[in-house]
Amino acid sequence: MSTINLLFVDDEEQFLKTTKMLLDRHGMNAVICTNGFDALSILDERRIDVVVLDIKMPGIDGIDVLSSIKRKHPEVEVILLTGHASVETAVEGMKLGAFDYLTKPANVPEIIAKVEKAFEKKRSTEERVRREKVERIIGHPMAIYERDEK
Amino acid sequence: MDIEANNYKKTRWMILNRVLLVPFVAVMLVFGTLVYHFAANLETQVSEKLTYIADGHRRLIEQFLHEKSFELRYIAAANSFDEISRPGRLENIFGQLQQQSAAFIDLGVFDDAGNHIAYAGPYDLEGKRYAQAEWFQQVQRKKIYISDVFLGYRNIPHFVVAVARDEGEGTWYLRATIDTQFFEELVESIRVGKTGEAYLINRDGLFQTRRRSGGDLMETDPDSAAYQTKENSIASFKADDHAGARHLYATCRLGLTGWLLVVRQEIGDAYMPLTRAVLMAVALIVAGGAVVVVMGFLLASWFAHHLTVAQMEKRQMGSQLIMAGKLAEIGEMSAGLAHEINNPLQVMKSEEALADDILAEIKAKGSCNDLENIRLLKESIGRIGYQIDRCKRITMGLLKFARESETATQDIEIQSFISEVVAMVERRAWVENIKIIENIDEHLPRFRSDPAQLQQVLLNLLNNAIDAIDSASGGEIRITVAGNGNEILISLADNGSGIEPEHLEKIFVPFFTTKPVGRGTGLGLSTCYGIVDSLGGSIEVCSELGAGTVFTVHLPTTGPSASFQHAAVAMNKKGGAL
Numbered sequence: 258m259s260t261i262n263l264l265f266v267d268d269e270e271q272f273l274k275t276t277k278m279l280l281d282r283h284g285m286n287a288v289i290c291t292n293g294f295d296a297l298s299i300l301d302e303r304r305i306d307v308v309v310l311d312i313k314m315p316g317i318d319g320i321d322v323l324s325s326i327k328r329k330h331p332e333v334e335v336i337l338l339t340g341h342a343s344v345e346t347a348v349e350g351m352k353l354g355a356f357d358y359l360t361k362p363a364n365v366p367e368i369i370a371k372v373e374k375a376f377e378k379k380r381s382t383e384e385r386v387r388r389e390k391v392e393r394i395i396g397h398p399m400a401i402y403e404r405d406e407k
Numbered sequence: 408m409d410i411e412a413n414n415y416k417k418t419r420w421m422i423l424n425r426v427l428l429v430p431f432v433a434v435m436l437v438f439g440t441l442v443y444h445f446a447a448n449l450e451t452q453v454s455e456k457l458t459y460i461a462d463g464h465r466r467l468i469e470q471f472l473h474e475k476s477f478e479l480r481y482i483a484a485a486n487s488f489d490e491i492s493r494p495g496r497l498e499n500i501f502g503q504l505q506q507q508s509a510a511f512i513d514l515g516v517f518d519d520a521g522n523h524i525a526y527a528g529p530y531d532l533e534g535k536r537y538a539q540a541e542w543f544q545q546v547q548r549k550k551i552y553i554s555d556v557f558l559g560y561r562n563i564p565h566f567v568v569a570v571a572r573d574e575g576e577g578t579w580y581l582r583a584t585i586d587t588q589f590f591e592e593l594v595e596s597i598r599v600g601k602t603g604e605a606y607l608i609n610r611d612g613l614f615q616t617r618r619r620s621g622g623d624l625m626e627t628d629p630d631s632a633a634y635q636t637k638e639n640s641i642a643s644f645k646a647d648d649h650a651g652a653r654h655l656y657a658t659c660r661l662g663l664t665g666w667l668l669v670v671r672q673e674i675g676d677a678y679m680p681l682t683r684a685v686l687m688a689v690a691l692i693v694a695g696g697a698v699v700v701v702m703g704f705l706l707a708s709w710f711a712h713h714l715t716v717a718q719m720e721k722r723q724m725g726s727q728l729i730m731a732g733k734l735a736e737i738g739e740m741s742a743g744l745a746h747e748i749n750n751p752l753q754v755m756k757s758e759e760a761l762a763d764d765i766l767a768e769i770k771a772k773g774s775c776n777d778l779e780n781i782r783l784l785k786e787s788i789g790r791i792g793y794q795i796d797r798c799k800r801i802t803m804g805l806l807k808f809a810r811e812s813e814t815a816t817q818d819i820e821i822q823s824f825i826s827e828v829v830a831m832v833e834r835r836a837w838v839e840n841i842k843i844i845e846n847i848d849e850h851l852p853r854f855r856s857d858p859a860q861l862q863q864v865l866l867n868l869l870n871n872a873i874d875a876i877d878s879a880s881g882g883e884i885r886i887t888v889a890g891n892g893n894e895i896l897i898s899l900a901d902n903g904s905g906i907e908p909e910h911l912e913k914i915f916v917p918f919f920t921t922k923p924v925g926r927g928t929g930l931g932l933s934t935c936y937g938i939v940d941s942l943g944g945s946i947e948v949c950s951e952l953g954a955g956t957v958f959t960v961h962l963p964t965t966g967p968s969a970s971f972q973h974a975a976v977a978m979n980k981k982g983g984a985l
Contacts, residue, residue, distance in 0.1 A: 268838065269750050271790060275757040278783075282764055313746070315838045317879060340746045362752035365760030 261285045261376045262304050266296040266322070267311040267338065279365055285372070293317035293325075300330055307356075307375045309368065311338045312346050320350055327354045332383065334375035338363065411715055419711035426703040431696070438688060446681055453677045454643045454655055460597060461641050461657035461670040464605055471593060472663050475510060476551055476568050479581050483572040488579040491516050492524045501527035510589050512565070517543065517580040528584070530561045546571055546580055553664050555609045556587075556625050564624040566590075566615070587624070591616045594668075602673040607666045615666050634658055636667060645674065725937050732934030733863070747801050747834070751794035758787045758794070816966045818853045819861070821888050821895070828865045829886070832873065839873055840881035847888040854895050855966030860938045864946075867931045868899045868958050875903030875956060890964070894944075898959040906950040914948065943967035 263285050267273055273289040280287040288305070290296050292314055299305065308326060312319035323335055337358040339347040347358035356375040359368060482491075482500055491497055501514045513528020521538030537543040540559070546552040546569040556566045569582040594616045597605040606622070607615035612631035614622050622628060629649040634656065635642045641659045648654055653674040660667055675682070765780045765787070829843050836843050869884065876882035885900045906914060913919045915936040939946045944962040 269754060271794075272750075272754045272757055275754065275761050275787070275790065279757065279761050279764060313838060315840050315878070316881075321879075340749050361749045362756045365757045 293322035415715040422707035457657040600676040602676040729937040839878040842883040854964040872901035900957040902955040905952040
């Protein structure tokens with residue numbers, strides 16, 4: 258299993274630091290930042306598999322960050338973090354393409370489990386896309402056959 | 408309750424004044440005019456009537472006297488001295504006269520020297536000499552004479568009519584005494600009201616007829632000095648009599664005797680119809696007035712009662728709205744509070760997970776001397792402690808808020824007060840990318856107000872300001888506090904979206920909101936308005952679309968007045984009960 262490149266975005270700095278420590282211990286490659294602008298530039302600069310994103314943040318709102326990510330980097334999976342009061346917003350985020358959401362205070366093992374699932378999904382998606390690419394390039398005998406049939 | 412009772416009394420008095428005063432003035436004006444005209448008219452009428460009576464009466468009396476003197480002249484002309492002095496002849500004539508009218512009391516014949524030659528009548532006067540008598544001298548001169556009332560030999564007041572008859576060389580005289588009672592009845596036969604009377608006085612002011620209201624024959628009329636006379640016509644005037652009673656008079660002289668005929672009536676009697684009309688009008692006005700006053704009083708009470716009830720309901724509704732606003736606020740606050748507490752909880756959760764992880768590693772290694780991990784564990788516990796302190800600060804703040812909502816008016820130090828309020832929204836503002844700038848006049852004295860209520864107002868305004876600013880572009884909120892005489896001015900200016908002009912006049916109306924459904928109750932600003940009002944101050948707003956909004960709260964430095972304080976305390980009590 259390859260290393261997960263994780264971006265953790267939250268305005269609570271201590272939460273980020275501790276969580277990064279934990280994620281590092283679990284063998285993930287975690288990058289942290291405290292606002293949406295920084296998150297978007299990090300996504301542009303390096304390979305990120307999964308983003309854990311707090312919805313309520315100063316400056317640019319989590320939902321806006323999510324739609325930017327989905328526009329620019331559709332392959333990146335996003336997990337939303339939300340307070341109880343804004344579950345509706347999280348649901349809205351799901352519609353925009355978020356992988357899942359977690360309500361605060363969230364158990365870190367739960368976060369890790371969700372991150373791993375998201376990574377799995379991303380990897381399988383990538384695998385499928387890659388296979389389709391390869392199949393398109395080298396061709397599939399049956400596919401040709403099926404095409405001829407038609 | 409005292410305020411209500413006072414209001415009720417004031418309102419009732421005001422209505423009563425308006426309802427009663429205007430009709431009263433109008434009625435008095437009408438009444439006054441009517442009485443004046445009626446009185447003027449009546450006065451003319453009464454004096455004209457009296458004049459008319461006096462004139463008719465004079466004619467009657469003069470006619471009587473003329474008639475009597477004519478009868479005497481006729482008898483004198485029809486008889487010679489010898490015939491009439493013959494015994495029995497005079498009695499015969501007298502008897503015939505008596506049959507015609509009872510005006511004469513006796514009849515006498517006198518020679519040139521004044522000797523009483525023949526007499527017919529009840530007195531024993533024959534043979535008496537009258538040469539020195541006033542009437543005899545007068546009749547000698549005037550040939551026909553009507554005397555004033557005198558006593559004479561008979562020593563009883565009477566007056567006589569005498570005529571002279573020239574016969575050959577000599578002259579003889581015929582004299583008749585007029586029946587005083589008969590004459591008096593003739594003169595007195597006037598009835599005007601209750602006190603109307605007629606009488607005669609001679610030129611010396613002696614009564615020639617009895618006066619009904621007092622005054623016997625030949626007595627001096629004590630009022631005669633006040634009589635006005637006009638030769639040949641009737642004088643009409645008002646005068647007081649000797650007893651001070653005011654009378655209406657009509658006087659005229661009789662041509663034959665020079666007597667003055669006086670017809671008079673007491674003013675009170677003469678004006679009786681007027682007095683009666685005025686009394687009746689007064690009675691009507693008093694009775695009507697009483698009805699109007701009672702009705703007015705009932706009406707005013709009714710109106711005042713309803714007005715006061717309406718006022719009370721309005722005030723109650725106001726405080727109910729404030730309560731509703733407070734409840735909504737509590738809901739919003741709980742949401743905010745949950746968010747605030749969730750953050751440290753989240754940190755603690757991650758610390759817990761870290762600690763678990765470290766402990767698992769230590770266990771796996773089977774050594775308690777894993778110094779690096781123990782250091783990490785210690786640090787983690789320290790961070791948990793810090794987060795616990797953070798939660799404690801939040802709950803302490805909340806408790807303080809709750810405690811303060813029970814206190815009423817107290818001295819407030821504005822600088823630290825504002826800082827406390829700002830601290831409550833600081834994090835939210837930071838999240839929304841908003842800078843809060845405090846600009847507080849350092850020399851402001853402490854002022855009296857209700858800190859809990861005021862805190863709620865400022866929190867509301869601050870939260871609204873934060874809502875108005877777009878978090879993407881950020882903005883600032885400027886809090887300015889200044890003094891102005893007996894006022895403290897707290898203004899909150901934001902550079903947010905501003906308020907639409909058509910919304911501006913409605914923003915203090917309860918339930919008016921421009922926020923999406925579920926986001927705002929529409930009670931925040933109306934609650935602010937109610938609270939500031941109950942603190943004896945006022946709140947105003949000034950806004951420009953796209954440029955921002957300024958809310959300014961004016962508060963009296965001396966705190967809410969007694970009545971406001973009363974209302975504020977009542978409101979707090981209700982809040983406490985809820």
